[in-house]
Amino acid sequence: MRSGELAAAAGVNQQTLRYYERRGLLPEPDRSLGGHRTYPPEALERLRLIKAAQRLGFTLAEIAGLLSPHWTRPGLQETAAAKLTEIEARIADLTTVAQTLRQALTAGCQDLTTCAHTPTCPLPLT
Template structure:
């Protein structure tokens, strides 16, 4: 399987070629040597690594955090990986709290908009124009 072109690697890993090149520039994926007059060939390890990066990104890890996880990828440093995951979980929960506040504010503004009958001023637009003073965030 060490005979994949970059296009085949991308297709097999479920990304596009530019993603592969981007990961190489960021140091997340090694670029194989290019034989004289030939093309670079990738193997199963490259496919696995790209899939690892994409899986970590889907969980919300930044590329910098993914790089840290890749350094711990040997499986014996579970404690360090756990610490990274705990930090990410705190971030996710904070974002969820923020999103709940935004939902409440938007819901209130939408209710105010819908309650307005033949009003000249829209409560949502007024709140946004006022820097959000009308929205409880």
């Protein structure tokens, strides 16, 4: 399959394919006699795995490690556990932010400077 076909099937652009090749996420494809990149059917599955891992919050570096046949530690279990801990911490932080914003709305804060000088200001200015 040519790069345009693969990109369309995976929902990415052709520059993404080249970027993933440079990062080692996607193996260098064969070339046709005309110099066009030709990818095997497995490339689409690999791209889908990459995109699914990105949606779960994995970085490209983490994904490269998980996809590498030479990388044995940390494996998926350890990497997923670390990512879950990171995501849960971010959720806790975002929950605090949401609560503070709700308090700011309830307090009727109209102006940050004015609100900061009132005892009911819920915004963390320290």
